[in-house]
Amino acid sequence: MKFVIQRDQLMDSVQHVMKAISSRTTIPILTGLKIEAKDDGVKLTGSDSDISIESFIPKEEDGIINVEQIEPGSIVLQAKYFPDIVRKLPQKTVEIESDDHLKVTIRSGSAEFHLNGQDADEYPQLAQLHTEDSFEIPIDLLKNLIKQTVFAVSTVETRPILTGVNMKVEDNHLDFIATDSHRLASRKIPLEKSSSQLKFSNVVIPGKSLNELNKILDDTHDNIEVSVTENQILFRTKNLYFLSRLLDGNYPETSRLIPEQSKTIVYGNTKELLNSIDRASLLAKESRNNVVRLQTKENNQIEITSNSPEVGKVVEELTAKSIEGEELKISFSAKYMMDALKVVENEQVKIEFTGAMRPFIIRPIDNDNVLQLILPVRTY
């Protein structure tokens, strides 16, 4: 293998794939970074077996030549040293060459490094692209979907399947659902292209992978292609591939959890509500489960209280836009409520209650596709 490459381009790619490489891995080869040279460009791969990131540097892009003198081949290099070497090389171009004995030479100007590589055959083979089960959505929308659901995944490993986000595609709609069995966050969007054959329901992406993906992607309107294989999911932008393994198991059926009727509906200002719950939770934080209580009153008044006997209590009244239905007293976790309100992204919010012991739903006033469900806390 041999090629000559622009150092800045290479550095960019290396930085991307390094995000997937972890030094604490049980599979020795994964401490390395795979470099693969093909006739049309150079591909770098990093992986910690949960997520894998591939970055492709095309030979030529917009008339600018990135890579020259390509002789195809592949090699795995120690990720501990390679990035620092590339960063500190003196010249704008870097020549990388490997021989049959897995020895790699990195040349730039007068500097010359000789590294011991590893056989690229030893590297895990990542799933090839399956174009049948794929769809495209804009990157910023995907980031939004992730942001609005991933916070609700479970952090305890007792039910591992709940540490992931359930992705469903049905009737041309894409649905993200996350729950930790105390709350549920869901977001639905219509898919642009009419790919009506496309349907899958039991795809569960680990929350950690989605957080990582969210960090890597830039906020742009470009499209990202999402494809699902039997055991992996692939997110593909132009030159960056992000692969994640899926969680094994059946995701619980969540649609039945969402109450269809409501007894009390409160319309209010999102920000005001969020701030007042934030204030009430200042005292509640100290007590074990961070519980605040909400009570509806006459004249569209809501009273939010919190009482921790050792510390003190707080009472706050705020005016809702309107309150429909029965009177209500309900207690819930302030943290869950705040998490839910933060992602509503609308000035006005609609909260539907079905009694003090039943779950309630939070939605932005104009959009039925965002849904946050919270289970109340029983207090006496």
Add this chain to the structure above:
Amino acid sequence: MNTWAEMNETQPLVSKMLANSIKKDRISHAYMFQGAKGTGKYQLSLLLAKSLFCKNRLDGDPCNACKDCQRIDSGNHPDVHQIIPDGQSIKKEQILHLQKEFTYTGLESNQKVYIIVDADKMTTNAANRLLKFLEEPSKLTTAMLLTENSQAIIQTIRSRCQIMALQPLNPKTVEKKLQEQGLSDSSAKLMAAMTNNINEAVEISEDEWFANARKLVVQLVEVLQAKPDEALLFIHNQWMPHFKERDQLQQGLDLLIFFFKDIIYHYIGNENAIVYINLLDQITQASMHWSRQYATHTLNMIMEAKRKLDQNVHPALVMEQLTLQIQR
């Protein structure tokens, strides 16, 4: 050990059972390979893993040439997880990592294998964690627990595995093979008693450290007979500096065991079984000093000392106690 036929030479029963279950596609979800050192537990587990993953399987045998086979041999296969004791024991965190690994789908296929080496070294915590997913295996998961002592593994785990007992190798065959490798009669006999692994035996016998260890054991026995008062001094000045690590000391005690065993063999007239054939004089002399009953008693004490070493008792204290007990 690259094929089941090769495995059949040393472990006919087990390899036949496994080869048949592969051919009939009836692999159990968990195996426990139990057998003395050198009986090929690890090779067996790799062979089984390769047979499960290899795509060019021929009549149950892996091809040993494809990427899957090669990566299993080099420990780089992403869907084969090996757990090796971290220091003295297998820790809870190692099993936790495994547990997390198994909530995910496989990286390349949905087939997954985990191999736990020295499974008896699991802490109770780790064992109980393992139990949880040993109980509810997913379809394509195969567990292999390797151990020299299956009784040291908690009953609840044992009952969930298919136990495969590997038969100990015949010391005579090992001895013969070692002689073919160019070892002298006396060291071939000793090595055959020490280990069942031919390569390891050759390696040890060429080690200078081991030669010195052998000398020290003979010296210790002489000191114990002639100048028992200086035994403690000998332990501190000569013995401990040489046997620095715990497993080195274990080996030293093994050598000591052979000597006392030889005394007993000498008493009962089973001269063929004697390991130190070049030390017959010393053995005869020692058997004048120690009665047969006393030698048996001493063997018990050495075993006890070995057990204490495993339980993290300070090595110097173990040796001091042992020599005091032998003197008495």
